[in-house]
Amino acid sequence: MIQIESVTKRYPDGTTAVDDLSLDIPDGSITVLVGPSGCGKTTTLRMVNRMVEPTSGRILLDGSDITEQPVNALRRSMGYVIQNAGLFQHRTIVDNIATVPRMLGWDRRKARERARELMGRVGLDEALAKRYPYQLSGGQQQRVGVARALAADPPVLLMDEPFSAVDPIVRKSLQAELLRIQQELGKTIVFVTHDIDEAIRIGDMIAVMRTGGRLAQFAPPQELLSSPADEFVEDFLGTDRGIRRLSFFTSDGLALERGPVVAVDAGAEQVARATAAGAPYLLLTDADGKPLGWVAPQDAAGGADKVAVGSLLPYGRPFAAGRESLRDALDCAVLSPTGWAVAVDEQGAVAGVVSQEAIGAAIRSAHAGQREDGPAVPVRTTKAEVAT
Amino acid sequence: MSIFQFISDFFRDSAHWHGQDGIPHRVLEHLGYSFMALGIAAGLALPVGLVTGHTGRGGNALALIATAARALPSYGLLVLMFFWLGIGLTPVMIPLVALAVPPILLTSYEAMRTVDPAPVDAARGMGMGPAAVLFQVELPVALPLILSGLRSAAIQVVSTTAIAATVSLGGLGRFVIDGLYQRNYETVVGGATLIAGLALAMIALFWLVGRVAVSPGVRGGR
Numbered sequence: 001m002i003q004i005e006s007v008t009k010r011y012p013d014g015t016t017a018v019d020d021l022s023l024d025i026p027d028g029s030i031t032v033l034v035g036p037s038g039c040g041k042t043t044t045l046r047m048v049n050r051m052v053e054p055t056s057g058r059i060l061l062d063g064s065d066i067t068e069q070p071v072n073a074l075r076r077s078m079g080y081v082i083q084n085a086g087l088f089q090h091r092t093i094v095d096n097i098a099t100v101p102r103m104l105g106w107d108r109r110k111a112r113e114r115a116r117e118l119m120g121r122v123g124l125d126e127a128l129a130k131r132y133p134y135q136l137s138g139g140q141q142q143r144v145g146v147a148r149a150l151a152a153d154p155p156v157l158l159m160d161e162p163f164s165a166v167d168p169i170v171r172k173s174l175q176a177e178l179l180r181i182q183q184e185l186g187k188t189i190v191f192v193t194h195d196i197d198e199a200i201r202i203g204d205m206i207a208v209m210r211t212g213g214r215l216a217q218f219a220p221p222q223e224l225l226s227s228p229a230d231e232f233v234e235d236f237l238g239t240d241r242g243i244r245r246l247s248f249f250t251s252d253g254l255a256l257e258r259g260p261v262v263a264v265d266a267g268a269e270q271v272a273r274a275t276a277a278g279a280p281y282l283l284l285t286d287a288d289g290k291p292l293g294w295v296a297p298q299d300a301a302g303g304a305d306k307v308a309v310g311s312l313l314p315y316g317r318p319f320a321a322g323r324e325s326l327r328d329a330l331d332c333a334v335l336s337p338t339g340w341a342v343a344v345d346e347q348g349a350v351a352g353v354v355s356q357e358a359i360g361a362a363i364r365s366a367h368a369g370q371r372e373d374g375p376a377v378p379v380r381t382t383k384a385e386v387a388t
Numbered sequence: 389m390s391i392f393q394f395i396s397d398f399f400r401d402s403a404h405w406h407g408q409d410g411i412p413h414r415v416l417e418h419l420g421y422s423f424m425a426l427g428i429a430a431g432l433a434l435p436v437g438l439v440t441g442h443t444g445r446g447g448n449a450l451a452l453i454a455t456a457a458r459a460l461p462s463y464g465l466l467v468l469m470f471f472w473l474g475i476g477l478t479p480v481m482i483p484l485v486a487l488a489v490p491p492i493l494l495t496s497y498e499a500m501r502t503v504d505p506a507p508v509d510a511a512r513g514m515g516m517g518p519a520a521v522l523f524q525v526e527l528p529v530a531l532p533l534i535l536s537g538l539r540s541a542a543i544q545v546v547s548t549t550a551i552a553a554t555v556s557l558g559g560l561g562r563f564v565i566d567g568l569y570q571r572n573y574e575t576v577v578g579g580a581t582l583i584a585g586l587a588l589a590m591i592a593l594f595w596l597v598g599r600v601a602v603s604p605g606v607r608g609g610r
């Protein structure tokens with residue numbers, strides 16, 4: 001565990017970058033430091049690997065003061081990833097990644113072997129091993145930066161806005177990759193960002209900082225969204241925090257209806273039975289149970305096999321039942337022309353359909369349940385899904 | 389008689405190819421003086437330029453020194469040193485070193501100052517010591533600019549080393565000085581051609597050093 005105890009940092013010019021900050025960073029999870037630009041996130045992070053020395057207070061790593069061991073030994077036990085990756089442009093990708101193992105005295109062959117293994121782990125094609133950084137895209141460079149930080153298998157990873165300089169699509173895939181790697185490796189990660197969405201997407205715990213280097217709130221993301229400590233945190237979270245909070249509720253409990261679902265070869269009798277289920281539209285599926293589209297009951301009264309597939313209303317994006325969140329289910333329902341969301345199983349076959357009203361009811365009961373039980377701990381798999 | 393005639397006569401005269409006053413011996417002497425001056429200048433200017441560039445402090449003082457050194461007339465300095473120190477290598481080395489120092493000093497300072505700070509920060513954050521950061525992170529990236537400073541210095545020194553002959557030393561200046569004295573223009577032109585050739589050889593030499601010493605990752609990145 002990393003314990004930050006009443007740490008203050010005043011720079012020589014008088015700027016108080018961090019003011020009496022105390023924070024217990026739990027092992028094996030991702031703790032995000034988030035806040036507006038200049039609020040002292042980078043300074044806090046850099047005090048952990050002693051790139052910056054605190055003016056007062058102390059930082060403990062597994063119970064002992066970080067100043068007790070030689071500074072470079074401390075740094076080698078903590079991976080460090082920065083915004084623009086900071087790759088060594090004169091070294092190949094594989095040698096960039098092998099840097100820390102080489103510093104630790106591994107022989108070159110073993111260090112490179114390890115580096116290649118890590119390329120796979122962070123989703124880089126091994127064919128890039130002999131390239132130089134200038135031959136890689138920004139997103140690829142950032143992956144190399146992460147691989148380089150992981151190379152000597154340090155228990156702690158410090159990341160300072162690692163994905164801020166890449167475009168939103170690449171950023172999402174890097175975030176997903178980080179969550180996947182974290183699921184496998186269980187590192188203690190301190191992650192700095194100014195982007196609250198990123199913080200919510202990847203953080204197990206989020207420390208919101210305010211200008212002047214003070215801690216505004218330290219809580220798991222869903223608690224932050226449901227009960228912001230004050231107006232500053234509320235403002236910082238933005239206006240749609242209610243919707244975003246739905247990301248933390250699973251779609252498991254949704255009452256999926258199978259009644260309005262009919263196969264494309266269903267006869268008039270089956271259609272009549274489906275119509276009796278009372279839904280305003282019927283969902284047609286193909287022979288494998290995959291969705292085809294919606295049709296009004298009166299248009300299919302003569303049998304589903306008489307309906308031209310081209311005349312069906314599009315079903316929009318289906319959501320993965322149970323694996324995606326209530327936010328995804330609601331999004332699907334809102335986007336659907338019929339106002340009903342289509343749920344699919346792992347094979348992509350229709351598991352059922354659900355109305356906006358039913359989703360609304362599920363949201364209300366989820367909120368009620370949370371108030372009784374206190375904040376639920378997010379399920380890791382759910383988080384990874386949300387990020388993809 | 390055309391200048392090309394002079395040149396071809398000079399190089400075809402077999403008497404110019406051996407002995408104390410032969411082309412090979414004079415070329416070696418010339419290169420000897422030049423590289424000695426370049427070596428001394430690099431020994432003085434590189435550490436100062438690299439350190440000031442690395443720390444980012446002292447840039448103004450450095451620019452002042454370089455400008456002052458540039459303002460010194462090489463030949464005037466030589467004459468002064470000659471009257472002060474007498475015949476020898478030292479009075480020749482002083483103006484040549486003064487000539488070579490400014491380009492080396494300024495480019496090495498600039499090379500270090502313009503190194504991207506991000507990889508340096510990453511290296512320190514990974515636990516790399518200061519010497520390793522300098523030699524393994526900063527220098528490899530700063531090398532092309534440093535080499536370009538050494539190359540300008542080398543070209544200037546090779547061209548100016550001819551002045552050694554005016555104080556009775558050897559080198560290719562001998563052909564020029566002696567030729568002028570004897571009104572033998574074939575020798576004057578031949579000597580001047582050799583000096584120009586050596587200056588071009590410096591360009592080729594530093595190009596080659598760059599190919600070998602600078603990482604393709606740095607060359608490709610610009």
Ligand SMILES: Nc1ncnc2c1ncn2[C@@H]1O[C@H](COP(=O)(O)OP(=O)(O)O)[C@@H](O)[C@H]1O
Nearest residue numbers: 011013015017036037038039040041042043044
């Ligand atoms: N080396 C420094 N010297 C003086 N002031 C600094 C230095 N580094 C950061 N600061 C100031 O400290 C404050 C916090 O900076 P920083 O930790 O970089 O914030 P953040 O990472 O949250 O944007 C800012 O006001 C910044 O200008």
Ligand SMILES: [Mg+2]
Nearest residue numbers: 041042043161
């Ligand atoms: Mg910052």
